[in-house]
Amino acid sequence: MEQNMLMGVDEVRSILDISRSAAYKIIRNLNQELDKKGYITIKGKISREYFKEKFYGYKNE
Numbered sequence: 758m759e760q761n762m763l764m765g766v767d768e769v770r771s772i773l774d775i776s777r778s779a780a781y782k783i784i785r786n787l788n789q790e791l792d793k794k795g796y797i798t799i800k801g802k803i804s805r806e807y808f809k810e811k812f813y814g815y816k817n818e
Contacts, residue, residue: 763802773812787811 770780787807788798809815 760805762805763799764805764808765802769803769808 766777766780766784769775769784770777773780773783775783781801784801784803787803788800791798791804791807806815
């Protein structure tokens, strides 16, 4: 099964085992970082690759 490029609040919540409001806060903060870098973001969603990079140190070279 192909995974989407974006993760929603429920997936972030599940992976990190945190509350819904905490997951929204993390998504909001990560999207602000991406905005500053000039990327287009979608409210309530976060790039799967960026999430992996920030939380696990994975980089897609």
